[in-house]
Amino acid sequence: MPEQLTLYLLKVSPRSQKSLTQIDRSNWLLLSQPYKTYEVDLWNKPEWFTSKVNPVGKVPAVTYGGPDVNPEDPSPLSAKIAESNVILEFVADLYPDSGLMPKDPVQRANVHHFIDVTAKHIDDPFYAFLQGRELYDDVLKGIEFVQGLLKEAGYFAGWRSLHHCRCGISPYLARLKIVAETDLGNFPVGMGYKLGEELKGPKFAKFMKYVERMLERPSLKQIHDEESVITFYKKIFTERAYPGE
Numbered sequence: 001m002p003e004q005l006t007l008y009l010l011k012v013s014p015r016s017q018k019s020l021t022q023i024d025r026s027n028w029l030l031l032s033q034p035y036k037t038y039e040v041d042l043w044n045k046p047e048w049f050t051s052k053v054n055p056v057g058k059v060p061a062v063t064y065g066g067p068d069v070n071p072e073d074p075s076p077l078s079a080k081i082a083e084s085n086v087i088l089e090f091v092a093d094l095y096p097d098s099g100l101m102p103k104d105p106v107q108r109a110n111v112h113h114f115i116d117v118t119a120k121h122i123d124d125p126f127y128a129f130l131q132g133r134e135l136y137d138d139v140l141k142g143i144e145f146v147q148g149l150l151k152e153a154g155y156f157a158g159w160r161s162l163h164h165c166r167c168g169i170s171p172y173l174a175r176l177k178i179v180a181e182t183d184l185g186n187f188p189v190g191m192g193y194k195l196g197e198e199l200k201g202p203k204f205a206k207f208m209k210y211v212e213r214m215l216e217r218p219s220l221k222q223i224h225d226e227e228s229v230i231t232f233y234k235k236i237f238t239e240r241a242y243p244g245e
Contacts, residue, residue, distance in 0.1 A: 002034060003064055003065045003066075004034070004035075004036070004063075004064070004065065004066065004067070004068040004069075004078070005023070005034070005035040005036070005062060005063070005064050005094075006035065006036040006037070006038060006062065006063045006064075006071050006074070006078075007019055007020060007023055007035060007036070007037045007038070007060060007061075007062055007087075008037075008038050008039075008040050008049065008053055008054070008059050008060060008061045008062070008063075008071070009037060009038070009039060009040065009059050009060045010039060010040060010042055010059050011039060011225070011228065012225075012228055012229050012232040013059060013060070014123075014171035014172050014174075014175060015059070015060055015084035015171075016059050016060045016084070017171040017223055017224060018060075018084045018085075018087075018088060018167045018168060018171055019060040019062070019084050019087040019088065019091075020037065020060075020223055021166075021167045021170070021171075021219050021220060021223050022087070022088050022091045022092070022100065022167045023035055023087075023091050024219070024222065024223060036071055038071035038072070040059050042057075042059065045057055046072070048072060048073070048074075052073075052074045052076070053074055053080055054080065054082045056082065058082065060082070060083075060084055060087055061080065061081065061082040061087075062080070062081040062082075062087055062090070063075070063078040063079065063080055063081075064078055064079045064081060064090075064094075065077065065078050065079050066078030066079075085115060085119075085168070088115075088167055088168065089101075114168070114169075115168045117145075117146060117149070118146060118168060118169045118172070119168075120142075121141075121142030121143075121145045121146055122139070122142045122143060122146060122169070122172060122176075123169075123172050125138035125139045125141070125142045126139050126142075126172060126175070126176060126179075129185070129187055129191075129195075130175075130179060130185045130186065130187070131185075131186050132185070132186035132187045132188075135187075135191075136187075136191060136194070136195045136198075139176075139195065140195075140198060140199075140204075143199070143204060143207050144203070144204070144207075146207065147204065147206050147207040147210075150206055150207065150210050166214060166217060166219070166220070167219075169214065170214045170215070170217065170220045170224075171220075171224070173211045173214050173215060174215060174220065174224050174226070174229070175229065176211070177211065177215065178226060178229055178230060178233070179192045179195065179196075180192060180193070180195055180196030180199060181196060182230060182233070184230065184233040184234060184237055185233070185237055186237050
């Protein structure tokens, strides 16, 4: 009988979405690998979550193995695993026949490189901009760098971009699209729209084709609720500055 697996998450979080997409994909590929999800209210965090699941108090986190219990009372016999990229790797290793990760060591190294590159050059600069800590210049520089590694057919550095890689980048691309189309964020009003206009130019055409392909993936569309993310952003980004203020 398969071991129990419970994912603790915040559905509007891109890191949680990465983990959920990976687990859901393994479930679909292998048919009926059971798992549970539990949404954690990070603004009213239950004490048991930090004491029994993740002492850092962050999501996503996973409990694996042990008795099949209520997610609100996780067993001390279950393994506790945190951090989205660690969970991606764990799920791929847990279900090696799913094809979520290549077995060839060179291709596995390329997967890890892709995750590291996109985190450094896209994820981190984008969230610095979203939170109003930096301008979007570094976002564009990062996109230009990653674009240089893409090939027209959707390949990364000469090999097929596997599901593990798509899990890593797609949630952030979905939020980049939201920011460019809605101007929601903690940056000065209008800067999101300006970023969107920059991305429409010929300079970033290859990258934007890649974004379009990633956002059409069924694995993402099944998990990603754009309206919920927009509602969440409207809730948390309430104090906006106007250019010149």
